[in-house]
Amino acid sequence: MRRVVFNQKGGVGKSSIACNLAAVSAAEGYRTLLIDLDAQGNSSHYLTGLSGNELPVGIADFFKQVLSSGLTRKGRVDIYETPFDNLHLVTATPELAELQPKLEQKHKINKLRKLLSELSADYDHIYLDTPPALNFYTVSALIAADRVLIPFDCDSFSRQALYGLLEEIDELREDHNEKLQVEGIVVNQFQPRASLPQQMLDELIAEGMPVLPVYLNSSVKMRESHQACMPLIHLDPKHKLSQQFVELHRHLNADS
Numbered sequence: 628m629r630r631v632v633f634n635q636k637g638g639v640g641k642s643s644i645a646c647n648l649a650a651v652s653a654a655e656g657y658r659t660l661l662i663d664l665d666a667q668g669n670s671s672h673y674l675t676g677l678s679g680n681e682l683p684v685g686i687a688d689f690f691k692q693v694l695s696s697g698l699t700r701k702g703r704v705d706i707y708e709t710p711f712d713n714l715h716l717v718t719a720t721p722e723l724a725e726l727q728p729k730l731e732q733k734h735k736i737n738k739l740r741k742l743l744s745e746l747s748a749d750y751d752h753i754y755l756d757t758p759p760a761l762n763f764y765t766v767s768a769l770i771a772a773d774r775v776l777i778p779f780d781c782d783s784f785s786r787q788a789l790y791g792l793l794e795e796i797d798e799l800r801e802d803h804n805e806k807l808q809v810e811g812i813v814v815n816q817f818q819p820r821a822s823l824p825q826q827m828l829d830e831l832i833a834e835g836m837p838v839l840p841v842y843l844n845s846s847v848k849m850r851e852s853h854q855a856c857m858p859l860i861h862l863d864p865k866h867k868l869s870q871q872f873v874e875l876h877r878h879l880n881a882d883s
Contacts, residue, residue: 631755632648632756632778634777635761640849641756644815646858648872649714652752652876654713659714659754660715660752660754661753662753663685663756664768665757666719666720667719667721671720674709675707675856685718688703688704689738693730704746711861727762736763736766755771770799774808774810776879779813779814781824810837811837811839812836814828817843844871848862848868
């Protein structure tokens, strides 16, 4: 299973969702890999506690191989073992931003899919965290993935952007990856006592939007998790938000 977490709008919790679902996957015994494709490296820092020059080069080195040699059939990528059992990481660094125009110019959009085909033999679940833009790395991830999750923060601007985003995914599916499925919209930073978010979600569900039934509450515990560089399932497994991630993971993988 290859699952990409994507939304063009920033601040919707994309990296938090990718990392915490991957952490739950690993904690439940699945051999799990997270690939960070965002030059900001938020997922890389979250799962390692490292930043800047401390981080191994990760996915940037893979793409440099693509540019320098055309890449042999079995591409090499450095995989980092996180402190958490069963959870491995391919890190992102700022160098990705410099590589992007060169990769676009050379039309290397399918190389990530080939890499994931090889890595899938070693992992039960692969998660991809993407930049908040429909750029080379995001399109590469969508071409390489089986499923896409769309974080949504119950904001009116997010709602308007959602329609266009789904259209773009449909177009990409038709042109590049007919097997790609929109697995659902992940409601994040939900405030259960506020009436407006629930009203908005009711309207989206009435429109036939694929809103997933497990909502992730807004909580300061997530900020504490970021600060500690420790996914919620390890920081505080009994916390309500931790259990919501567990429930969401089990819902998504019920048929696996």
